[in-house]
Each structure stands twice: as structure tokens, then as C-alpha cells.
Amino acid sequence: MQTTTLSFENIHHHGELFANLLRARHEWFIQHNHWDLPQALGMEFDQYDTPASRWVVVHDDDGQVLAGNRLTPTTAKCGIYTYMIRDAQRGLLDTIPSNLLYDKAPVCETVWESSRLFVSHHVPAARRRRVHGQLVFELARAARELGATNCLTLLAANWPRWASRVGVDMTAMGPVMDIDGVDNQVVSMNFAESLH
Incomplete structure (x- = not known):
């Protein structure tokens, strides 16, 4: 198992890995979760x-992709879009409620957004915890390398059950919301203590 x-x-150094990630996202989010998302060429x-x-x-x-995640700076801007959580709060996304945060979405160089987190359903149950832990470990390492002290993410609201298992300090940043029949919540992952 590797992380990249x-x-x-x-x-360009990793061959088909990026395309494979987008294919795995298609399989997880569109085929498995039935989300209505943009797609092309099976990605x-x-x-x-x-x-x-x-x-x-x-x-x-x-x-073969076992798990994945996207990191986006909260300072990003592309046309009218910034990052998913902030754009939802601004009412730009139909699929996520605008009241997902207690406070105004941050725009800060040390805060990044973590989105599209998944572990492939092809990963056997006996390996899922290890794969998930490796994903979170690499996410934390990458975030720190980018200068992030915190990452915001929209997760299933059962995050308190597993946060300590993967060694991440998490804090709720918004209410629990039903999105497509699943309870979700915006959480901040604190990486500041790991920065040296």
C-alpha cells in the first residue's frame, strides 16, 4: 500500500493515478452513492x-485506488467559486444546505478544505481501518506541508466514533444536517499541534 x-x-510522474482517482470517485460517489455530479469518460x-x-x-x-481525498485552499477562487463548504454557505450549491456552519466560512492561508474523502468499497472490511488511517495520516502530512493548521470537511456525523482511532483532533463547526438521507456535519481537523 502506498500513499501519494x-x-x-x-x-506527470504518476502515470494514470490521477485518472484512476477520478474513476474511483465516479464509482463511489456516482455509482455507489447515486450523487448527481459532473462526469466524463467514466470519471x-x-x-x-x-x-x-x-x-x-x-x-x-x-x-488501483483504495482511498482518496481532495485538499483545496480556502483562499482559492475560480470564477464565482471558492471552495465547496463556503460556496454552499453562499447559496451557490443546490445539494448542500447553506446553514452548514455556525459562523462565516473562513478564508485563510492556514485553513484548507478536505473534500471527496472515500474508501473504496472494494477494500475488504479487515483492511478498511488501516486504509482509512493511512489516508488520514497522509492528509495530515500533506496539509502540514502546505502550511495548514486546520482542514474543514463535511463528514458523516458519526465522526466522533472514529476520530480518536485515527489520531485527529476534530471539532464540530456546524449542525448535524440530513443530506440525501445521511446525517452530515462540518468538522475542523486540527493539525496545529503537529506543526514544527
Whole structure:
């Protein structure tokens, strides 16, 4: 099992890994979760997959994607869009309620957004915890390397059950909301204590 953080600067060194990540996202979010998202050539993408973002990928030696995540700076801007949580709060997204945060969405160099987090359903139950832990470990390492002290993410509201298992200090940043029949909540992951 390997972890790779992709960017537009290094994507050419990793062959089909980025395309495989977008294919795995298509399988998870469109085929498995039945979300209505943009797609082409069997890949899922959206307006936040820009050169400003990074993609954390857990994969095997053959490039099969086991888990993934996208990191986007809260300072990003592309046309009318910034980052998913802020754009939802601004009423730009139909699928996420605008009251998802207690306070105004931050725009700060040390705060990034973590989105499109998934573990492939092809990962056997006996390996899921390890794969998920590796994803979160690499997410934290990549975030720290980018100068982030915190990452905002919209997660299933059962996050308190597993946050301590993966060693991340998490704080609720908004109310629990039903989105497509699943309770979700915006959470801040604190990486400040790990910065040196």
C-alpha cells in the first residue's frame, strides 16, 4: 500500500493515478452513492478540481485506488467559486444546505478544505481501518506541508466514533444536517499541534 499526494506540478510522474482517482470517485460517489455530479469518460470531477487543489491517494503498486481525498485552499477562487463548504454557505450549491456552519466560512492561508474523502468499497472490511488511517495520516502530512493548521470537511456525523482511532483532533463547526438521507456535519481537523 502506498500513499501519494498529487498536484498539477507532479501529476506527470504518476502515470494514470490521477485518472484512476477520478474513476474511483465516479464509482463511489456516482455509482455507489447515486450523487448527481459532473462526469466524463467514466470519471467524476467538479469545479474544485483545479491546479489550486491537491489529491491524496492511497493505492496499491498497480495504481488501483483504495482511498482518496481532495485538499483545496480556502483562499482559492475560480470564477464565482471558492471552495465547496463556503460556496454552499453562499447559496451557490443546490445539494448542500447553506446553514452548514455556525459562523462565516473562513478564508485563510492556514485553513484548507478536505473534500471527496472515500474508501473504496472494494477494500475488504479487515483492511478498511488501516486504509482509512493511512489516508488520514497522509492528509495530515500533506496539509502540514502546505502550511495548514486546520482542514474543514463535511463528514458523516458519526465522526466522533472514529476520530480518536485515527489520531485527529476534530471539532464540530456546524449542525448535524440530513443530506440525501445521511446525517452530515462540518468538522475542523486540527493539525496545529503537529506543526514544527
